[in-house]
Amino acid sequence: MDEEQKSILLKTSSRFPIPPGVKFSYGTAGFRADALVLESTVYRAGILAALRSIKTRSVIGLMITASHNKISDNGVKIADPSGGMLTQAWEPFADALANATDSDCLLQLIIEFAKEESILIDGHCRAEVLLGRDTRPSGESLLEAAKQGINSIVGSAAIDMGILTTPQLHWMVRARNKGMKASERDYFEQLSSSFRYLMNLVPGECKVKGTDYKLVVDGANGVGGEKLECLMNMLDGLVIEVRNTGKGGGILNEGVGADYVQKEKVVPQEFGSNDIGMRCASLDGDADRLVYFIVPSVSSNNIMLVDGDKMLSLFALFIKEQLSILYKGVDENNPYQARFGVVQTAYANGASTDFLKELGLEVVLTPTGVKFLHEKAVEYDIGIYFEANGHGTILFSDSFLCWLEKRQNELSSMSEGSEPQKAALRLLAVSKLVNQAVGDAFSGLLLAEAILQTLSWSINQWSELYQDLPSRQLKVKVMDRTAVVTANAETVVVKPPGIQEAINAETVKYPRGRSFIRPSGTEDVIRVYAEASTQEGADSLAHSVGKLVEQFLE
Numbered sequence: 001m002d003e004e005q006k007s008i009l010l011k012t013s014s015r016f017p018i019p020p021g022v023k024f025s026y027g028t029a030g031f032r033a034d035a036l037v038l039e040s041t042v043y044r045a046g047i048l049a050a051l052r053s054i055k056t057r058s059v060i061g062l063m064i065t066a067s068h069n070k071i072s073d074n075g076v077k078i079a080d081p082s083g084g085m086l087t088q089a090w091e092p093f094a095d096a097l098a099n100a101t102d103s104d105c106l107l108q109l110i111i112e113f114a115k116e117e118s119i120l121i122d123g124h125c126r127a128e129v130l131l132g133r134d135t136r137p138s139g140e141s142l143l144e145a146a147k148q149g150i151n152s153i154v155g156s157a158a159i160d161m162g163i164l165t166t167p168q169l170h171w172m173v174r175a176r177n178k179g180m181k182a183s184e185r186d187y188f189e190q191l192s193s194s195f196r197y198l199m200n201l202v203p204g205e206c207k208v209k210g211t212d213y214k215l216v217v218d219g220a221n222g223v224g225g226e227k228l229e230c231l232m233n234m235l236d237g238l239v240i241e242v243r244n245t246g247k248g249g250g251i252l253n254e255g256v257g258a259d260y261v262q263k264e265k266v267v268p269q270e271f272g273s274n275d276i277g278m279r280c281a282s283l284d285g286d287a288d289r290l291v292y293f294i295v296p297s298v299s300s301n302n303i304m305l306v307d308g309d310k311m312l313s314l315f316a317l318f319i320k321e322q323l324s325i326l327y328k329g330v331d332e333n334n335p336y337q338a339r340f341g342v343v344q345t346a347y348a349n350g351a352s353t354d355f356l357k358e359l360g361l362e363v364v365l366t367p368t369g370v371k372f373l374h375e376k377a378v379e380y381d382i383g384i385y386f387e388a389n390g391h392g393t394i395l396f397s398d399s400f401l402c403w404l405e406k407r408q409n410e411l412s413s414m415s416e417g418s419e420p421q422k423a424a425l426r427l428l429a430v431s432k433l434v435n436q437a438v439g440d441a442f443s444g445l446l447l448a449e450a451i452l453q454t455l456s457w458s459i460n461q462w463s464e465l466y467q468d469l470p471s472r473q474l475k476v477k478v479m480d481r482t483a484v485v486t487a488n489a490e491t492v493v494v495k496p497p498g499i500q501e502a503i504n505a506e507t508v509k510y511p512r513g514r515s516f517i518r519p520s521g522t523e524d525v526i527r528v529y530a531e532a533s534t535q536e537g538a539d540s541l542a543h544s545v546g547k548l549v550e551q552f553l554e
């Protein structure tokens with residue numbers, strides 16, 4: 001690193017001193033905190049993104065969002081060349097950068113890390129970082145901080161893509177690195193054209209009519225609402241009404257959005273008695289999560305939730321069906337046996353896991369956080385992962401898609417319009433509709449809609465795939481959440497000693513009882529999850545386990 005580069009880094013970093021007394025950690029989904037303390041972190045994340053771009057010789061993404069968290073929070077996360085999350089191998093460097101006490105420490109860290117990783121910072125390597133942000137008011141100044149971080153590595157270009165959903169930015173990074181067209185328009189084109197393709201394959205007698213035709217979407221007063229309005233103008237065969245677009249004065253994520261609806265299981269704002277029985281859906285603040293719901297009656301505020309597990313179940317059922325139709329037409333001597341797997345976390349409702357296993361599917365659990373689920377799902381030819389909160393996607397391997405293209409061509413020359421050919425076309429369309437970079441509420445929504453029409457199902461039929469076990473989630477504030485250490489995909493606590501035995505002793509008191517605790521990666525709390533055969537049981541188990549957390553961690 002030459003003297004000029006060093007002096008640029010020293011000069012720009014001195015404008016972004018770290019706030020006293022805050023420790024930053026690149027958690028489940030990047031850095032998140034109150035927006036007021038984030039400038040230095042975002043500036044430093046900009047430096048990291050530029051270095052990552054030089055290292056990988058690829059375009060990198062930097063997204064400013066705090067997703068479903070409150071409007072005064074914000075956050076930053078990095079998208080790797082594949083469009084997926086930043087490699088976990090660089091997270092310790094991210095943490096060290098964010099917490100470096102002054103400009104000299106920061107410079108030293110960068111010099112050492114660049115040496116270790118053989119990153120040549122000489123002004124000749126061109127780094128390119130795409131920037132996006134959600135609708136939070138703090139986003140604008142934080143984006144400036146990110147730009148300054150990127151530009152402080154000589155030869156780097158920061159390209160502001162404007163206000164975007166998180167999955168849009170990840171999609172663009174992936175598309176750019178694959179040499180494909182990567183504008184917002186291209187994103188909308190790909191989603192709407194593959195949706196049209198799937199809808200054209202809906203059997204004529206299945207088209208859903210009447211009230212079922214319309215979908216009402218809660219946009220969480222965030223970026224998803226306004227983007228969905230753009231997308232829906234390009235769709236045929238689906239009527240969407242978007243509420244909580246943020247234009248009507250509602251506050252981001254306050255009493256609205258996928259996280260609220262899934263965790264509280266109540267009707268979001270702007271929804272009520274006029275919507276009874278309608279097919280409704282909720283996006284989160286950056287539109288990477290989606291849940292469906294029904295308002296069952298006027299008498300209570302409760303909803304009937306169709307969560308990420310049920311979305312996963314619908315998708316798995318559909319894909320399994322298409323694969324079996326497809327294989328009927330395959331030459332027995334030369335079948336491509338696609339490895340099909342499903343990935344969940346411990347938060348998945350026990351009834352969903354039973355359902356998927358009964359379907360004969362391979363189900364694996366990983367720790368919470370899509371980076372873990374994604375990493376597992378890529379091991380399959382078709383890997384579906386979803387968190388119960390509605391964040392997930394379906395990944396297709398290149399080799400399977402290549403075989404499928406070939407097979408589709410053979411089938412079309414043999415018997416155009418046959419059921420196996422249609423199954424191949426459907427699977428190909430799904431692989432284009434579903435964001436291959438990260439979970440995307442828009443992909444999920446369009447796929448769910450197309451499948452419901454293909455099967456001629458109402459949301460009630462979907463919801464009845466299986467009966468959720470009653471569950472309850474709680475948060476417990478503790479002095480030090482890192483005191484809780486878990487194992488086996490977070491299903492067992494290994495520290496503090498004795499607490500797991502105490503949780504077990506509580507759990508056995510409840511029929512179908514299951515409970516676990518883990519430190520949140522995005523909030524300063526311990527999360528408690530419990531399920532049981534009755535809601536009272538789940539509530540009481542969660543409550544008792546919450547008490548144990550207080551006792552063991554005080």
Ligand SMILES: CC(=O)N[C@H]1[C@@H](OP(=O)(O)O)O[C@H](CO)[C@@H](O)[C@@H]1O
Nearest residue numbers: 028029369370387389520521522523
């Ligand atoms: C129980 C729960 O919903 N946890 C969420 C939440 O993580 P925590 O580490 O639990 O705070 O935010 C993550 C990022 O959005 C998401 O991946 C995860 O599923």
Ligand SMILES: [Mg+2]
Nearest residue numbers: 067284286288
């Ligand atoms: Mg989100």
